[in-house]
Amino acid sequence: MSARIIDGKIIAADLRSRVAGEVERVKREHGLTPGLAVVLVGHDPASEVYVRSKHTQTQAAGMASFEHKLPADVTQHDLLALIDRLNHDPAVHGILVQLPLPKGLSTEAVVNAINPAKDVDGLHPHNAGRLAAGLDALSPCTPLGCIILSKTVHASLEGMNAIVIGRSNLVGRPLVQLLLNENATVTIAHSRSRDLAALTARADLVYAAVGRPEMVKRDWIKPGATVIDVGINRIPREDGKTRLVGDVAYAEVSEVAGAITPVPGGVGQMTVACLLVNTLRAACAIAGLPKPAV
Numbered sequence: 001m002s003a004r005i006i007d008g009k010i011i012a013a014d015l016r017s018r019v020a021g022e023v024e025r026v027k028r029e030h031g032l033t034p035g036l037a038v039v040l041v042g043h044d045p046a047s048e049v050y051v052r053s054k055h056t057q058t059q060a061a062g063m064a065s066f067e068h069k070l071p072a073d074v075t076q077h078d079l080l081a082l083i084d085r086l087n088h089d090p091a092v093h094g095i096l097v098q099l100p101l102p103k104g105l106s107t108e109a110v111v112n113a114i115n116p117a118k119d120v121d122g123l124h125p126h127n128a129g130r131l132a133a134g135l136d137a138l139s140p141c142t143p144l145g146c147i148i149l150s151k152t153v154h155a156s157l158e159g160m161n162a163i164v165i166g167r168s169n170l171v172g173r174p175l176v177q178l179l180l181n182e183n184a185t186v187t188i189a190h191s192r193s194r195d196l197a198a199l200t201a202r203a204d205l206v207y208a209a210v211g212r213p214e215m216v217k218r219d220w221i222k223p224g225a226t227v228i229d230v231g232i233n234r235i236p237r238e239d240g241k242t243r244l245v246g247d248v249a250y251a252e253v254s255e256v257a258g259a260i261t262p263v264p265g266g267v268g269q270m271t272v273a274c275l276l277v278n279t280l281r282a283a284c285a286i287a288g289l290p291k292p293a294v
Contacts, residue, residue, distance in 0.1 A: 003227070003257040006149050008269035015148065015273040015294065016061060019280055022292040023062040026284065034283035035064035036094040036120065036275070037086045041079065042072035042102045051098055054272055061276050064091060072102045079105060080113050087115040093286055094120035094279035099170075117286055120278040122174065131177045138278050143175035145270025146207055146228050147182065153226050153259045154205075158183040163200050165189045165216070165247070166209035171230055175207055196220075206257075208247035218252035227253055227260040230267050 026032045036058050040051045051067065058065040068082060079097075086095050095118045097110050111119075116126035122140040130137035150157060162184045166172040172188060179186045184205065189196055191210075200206055200220040208216045209230035221227060231247030246263030254260055261267055280292050 003254045004153070004259040006152060006226075006228075006259050006261045006266060008145075008149065008261060008266040011149060011152055012145075012269035012273040015270070016057060016276060018294050019273070019276045020061045022280055022294055026280075026289065026292070027062065030287065030289060032283060032287050032289070033062075033064050033091075034093050034279050035066060035091045036096065036279045037066040037068065037089075037092045039068045039070065039079075039082065039086075039095070039097045041070045041074055041098070041105065044098075044100075047098045050272075054096070054275060057272050057276060058279070063276070063279060066092060074105075076105055076109065079110060083110065083113045087113075087118065092118065093283035094118055094275075096121050096275065118282055120275055120282055122278065123169065128169070128174065131174055131181075134177075134181055138282060139178060140170055140174045141271045141274035141278060142171050142230060142267060143178050144274040144277070145267055146171075146175055146230065147178050148274070149228055149261060149267065149270060150205060150226060156182075157205065160184050160204040161187075161202055162205035162207065163187045163189055163203040164207045164209065165196070165200065166207075166211075166230070168209065171209040175209070179205075206248075210247050212247055213245050214247070214249040216248040216253060218249065218256055221253050221256050223256050224258035225256075227257045228267060229261050229263050232263060232268060 038051050038054055055065045086092050095114050101107050111123045116124045119127050119138055122138045127137040131139055162179050164172050164175050167190045176186050176188050189199055197220045201222050204225055206225055206227045213233040213235050229246035229248040233245050234242040235245055237243050244264050277294050284292050
């Protein structure tokens with residue numbers, strides 16, 4: 001029996017459609033156009049692709065999109081000055097600084113400079129702290145997408161055993177908090193964890209976010225478990241080109257899992273869609289409006 005494929009393209013398209021509907025409603029009822037500002041420093045090709053995608057999808061959802069491209073040698077002072085202007089710009093409700101930043105710039109200082117109410121990446125310590133305390137907060141987009149994908153398989157995650165492999169501030173740690181808020185029982189594993197395969201084999205929900213190609217094998221997975229693969233790794237092909245794979249050995253794990261996300265076409269599709277959700281939520285919160293229905 002092969003696993004059900006969790007199609008991130010379809011789920012993300014549905015989410016974007018619902019966001020667009022809510023954007024149209026708040027425009028009509030309140031004269032509010034949510035606005036997202038994306039700051040790109042330098043010329044990293046992968047980052048440029050992401051930024052173009054965000055710009056296109058933001059506009060498609062009916063939001064205002066503001067792009068700020070800065071040279072790689074921009075000073076910390078000038079970058080922080082731009083963020084300060086965006087913090088005070090009433091047309092901007094979400095601010096995202098594309099990471100990683102070029103060497104010489106402090107990611108921590110940049111993240112901390114963003115107004116927490118506009119922190120649609122969910123990385124500011126204010127939002128991270130609220131999330132850890134179980135309070136309403138802007139959550140990082142990729143973990144939020146992981147939860148939404150999981151709930152297309154399970155109506156409720158309550159009481160389920162979940163394991164998160166990876167403890168980054170961008171994915172692993174916030175994902176644990178979101179799972180706790182769903183009343184799941186959570187294990188967080190990492191490079192120092194002992195007998196990772198045995199830990200993983202107990203889980204109903206497996207989230208792989210370590211950046212190691214095809215690390216999670218078939219015998220790690222409890223039959224019928226739901227597997228969410230956050231990894232995006234480029235590995236060489238025989239013809240000298242490269243291909244994308246996740247942190248999960250997809251072909252063999254698909255034979256035992258109940259449901260699984262592909263790479264590409266899974267979690268990655270959800271990240272930008274959840275960025276739109278966060279921007280809409282931020283706009284409504286800043287305007288003192290009720291939380292939107294997405």
